[in-house]
Amino acid sequence: MRTFLTLFGFAALCGAQPFSSSPDQARSMIVTKYGIVATPQFLASQAGAKVLEAGGNAVDAAIAANATLGVTQPYVNGIGGDLFAIYYEAKTGKLYALNSSGWTPKGLTLEYLRSKGIDKLDPIGVHTITVPGCVAGWDALRERFGSLPFSKLLAPAIFYAENGFVMPEWSSRFWIGKSFLNQPGYKETYMPGGVRPGLGDVYKNPALGESLRQVASHGRGAFYKGKLTELMVKFLQAQGGTHTLDDFEQFQPEWVEPISTTYRGWTVYELPPNGQGIAALSMLNIMERFPLSDYGHNSAAALHVMIEAKKLAYADMVRYVGDPRFTPIPVREMLSKDLAAERAKLVQMDKAACQVIASEIGQKLNARGSETIYMSTIDQDGNIVSLIQSNYGGYGTGMVAPGAGFSFHNRGAGFELTEGKPNSLAGHKRPLHTIIPAFMRKDDIAVGFGIMGGWNQAQAHAQFVANVVDFGMNVQSALEAARFTKATFEGCDVSLESRVPDSVQKDLARRGHIVTLLPPFASAVGQGEAVVRDGKRQVNFAGSDPRCDGAAIPQSPPLF
Numbered sequence: 001m002r003t004f005l006t007l008f009g010f011a012a013l014c015g016a017q018p019f020s021s022s023p024d025q026a027r028s029m030i031v032t033k034y035g036i037v038a039t040p041q042f043l044a045s046q047a048g049a050k051v052l053e054a055g056g057n058a059v060d061a062a063i064a065a066n067a068t069l070g071v072t073q074p075y076v077n078g079i080g081g082d083l084f085a086i087y088y089e090a091k092t093g094k095l096y097a098l099n100s101s102g103w104t105p106k107g108l109t110l111e112y113l114r115s116k117g118i119d120k121l122d123p124i125g126v127h128t129i130t131v132p133g134c135v136a137g138w139d140a141l142r143e144r145f146g147s148l149p150f151s152k153l154l155a156p157a158i159f160y161a162e163n164g165f166v167m168p169e170w171s172s173r174f175w176i177g178k179s180f181l182n183q184p185g186y187k188e189t190y191m192p193g194g195v196r197p198g199l200g201d202v203y204k205n206p207a208l209g210e211s212l213r214q215v216a217s218h219g220r221g222a223f224y225k226g227k228l229t230e231l232m233v234k235f236l237q238a239q240g241g242t243h244t245l246d247d248f249e250q251f252q253p254e255w256v257e258p259i260s261t262t263y264r265g266w267t268v269y270e271l272p273p274n275g276q277g278i279a280a281l282s283m284l285n286i287m288e289r290f291p292l293s294d295y296g297h298n299s300a301a302a303l304h305v306m307i308e309a310k311k312l313a314y315a316d317m318v319r320y321v322g323d324p325r326f327t328p329i330p331v332r333e334m335l336s337k338d339l340a341a342e343r344a345k346l347v348q349m350d351k352a353a354c355q356v357i358a359s360e361i362g363q364k365l366n367a368r369g370s371e372t373i374y375m376s377t378i379d380q381d382g383n384i385v386s387l388i389q390s391n392y393g394g395y396g397t398g399m400v401a402p403g404a405g406f407s408f409h410n411r412g413a414g415f416e417l418t419e420g421k422p423n424s425l426a427g428h429k430r431p432l433h434t435i436i437p438a439f440m441r442k443d444d445i446a447v448g449f450g451i452m453g454g455w456n457q458a459q460a461h462a463q464f465v466a467n468v469v470d471f472g473m474n475v476q477s478a479l480e481a482a483r484f485t486k487a488t489f490e491g492c493d494v495s496l497e498s499r500v501p502d503s504v505q506k507d508l509a510r511r512g513h514i515v516t517l518l519p520p521f522a523s524a525v526g527q528g529e530a531v532v533r534d535g536k537r538q539v540n541f542a543g544s545d546p547r548c549d550g551a552a553i554p555q556s557p558p559l560f
Contacts, residue, residue: 022477029476029541030552036542037061038529038552039375043165044068045553047156048377051148052555059087059145060153061377062385063138067157069373071208072165074190074395074406075174077373079211079223081391081409083137084271086258086439087145088446090382090533095439096144097271100137100253102130104412106427107242110419121413124179124397126239128410130431131251134389139220140253154216161209161405164202170549172199180398184239186407189400208405225249228404235401236408258439261285261335264469269439270461273321273329277436280458282313284465285340286347297471298500300507301349303484306466307494307513308347310459314489315356317458322422323430329422352512354492372435372452378531378540380555386437386448440465444535447475451545453526456485460526475530476543483525497522521547
């Protein structure tokens with residue numbers, strides 16, 4: 001009895017903490033008074049931590065880590081893709097949001113495609129290549145909040161590109177995509193000598209190292225109005241693209257106001273459209289109408305509510321979201337608690353809705369585009385960067401310009417080719433975007449978090465928030481917990497990690513869900529990271545998803 005009371009007292013004490021310890025975790029949280037970098041690849045996390053130790057801040061560390069990820073995980077991100085970020089300034093409590101998603105070439109219009117007899121975009125064709133926003137995003141972040149020059153921030157990535165890195169487990173599994181093998185420049189870049197790198201092999205990409213050296217020396221101008229730009233445009237035009245030097249030079253990222261909702265006393269933030277973050281907030285508004293904590297974590301009732309909320313929220317997102325510079329987006333109405341109350345009435349607890357209920361839902365989107373990286377950084381002052389960067393579908397198009405060392409993304413595959421829709425293709429327009437960083441806070445606790453994975457992201461964000469808020473998990477437990485994903489926008493199909501109990505699987509099937517089981521820790525449900533600032537105690541926490549080669553690595557104190 002004494003042992004039981006002692007354990008009970010200890011559990012009660014732990015439960016009183018904002019992010020309590022959990023005996024069920026596979027990994028422990030990282031806890032320190034210094035900075036932490038959490039990414040899906042340990043070399044990138046280490047590179048960011050080293051930048052913190054060299055006097056850099058959270059923004060500096062984020063750029064260094066992201067650049068390193070482009071070298072070590074080119075099958076999900078790189079300077080040929082786009083970038084979004086949320087920056088939390090600890091001393092003021094202000095949030096800043098950056099949308100660095102690129103636009104289409106000005107000459108790429110529906111009329112142009114029709115003149116060429118094109119009524120459907122090749123998902124890895126040149127017309128899906130929008131101007132990459134990654135380097136412009138780095139530049140905007142560094143200019144406004146960074147403290148170190150590009151020459152220092154890109155040094156780790158340049159080192160690994162030129163000297164090589166040893167291929168780790170997850171990367172070795174996903175390194176080569178068969179659909180890209182015939183794309184120009186792909187095999188030469190990612191299969192040097194015609195050999196696929198395997199676990200333990202050393203891989204080098206000196207061409208990417210040279211491209212990064214140009215950025216390190218000349219800043220964003222190297223990518224958008226330099227010799228590298230000329231190389232890229234010449235290559236893209238040779239593939240039949242309409243890209244011009246002006247399309248690159250005129251592109252600018254955009255500082256935007258984050259959108260938010262409240263969820264049981266917490267405030268959760270996402271970026272506004274053209275991203276899908278609004279769907280995560282809409283999901284939470286619907287979920288808030290149900291007592292999830294009473295149902296129990298990953299119970300059939302809780303999962304049923306979240307799956308149904310996903311369908312309703314995504315239906316409205318598909319109907320209304322596009323580039324707000326072209327079409328007004330009813331953001332306020334979509335985030336209304338009154339709308340959520342009405343949508344929640346459509347959830348039948350004993351029956352899954354196989355017909356998506358929406359306001360004049362548009363065409364069903366392709367679930368392609370699950371390859372992305374999410375990472376977060378925090379410095380010793382408590383500043384947080386929540387950053388996401390992507391090629392969209394794996395290597396994107398898999399096209400590599402000679403001597404460039406990186407593949408171009410295929411973000412334009414997200415456009416619709418039907419006229420008059422919010423997401424209809426047009427010149428200098430940004431598509432409906434899947435990649436979304438996130439942030440949440442309550443009182444003295446601030447959390448930068450995100451989970452990658454195409455259209456999985458908004459539903460994964462909502463599950464993470466529920467894990468923390470409804471089920472009292474710390475960020476490591478919340479990332480590790482088994483998740484569901486529904487890649488389609490209609491129907492009753494849903495995929496579950498096999499760690500969800502068999503009894504729950506059968507209960508969901510009785511409610512009409514068509515359940516597909518995934519491996520226990522499946523990449524299909526996304527990989528996430530999270531950092532936390534406990535402002536009252538001036539302590540930082542971090543968690544890292546076990547579904548990748550990632551790690552949360554703390555900054556060392558200034559001992560040496």
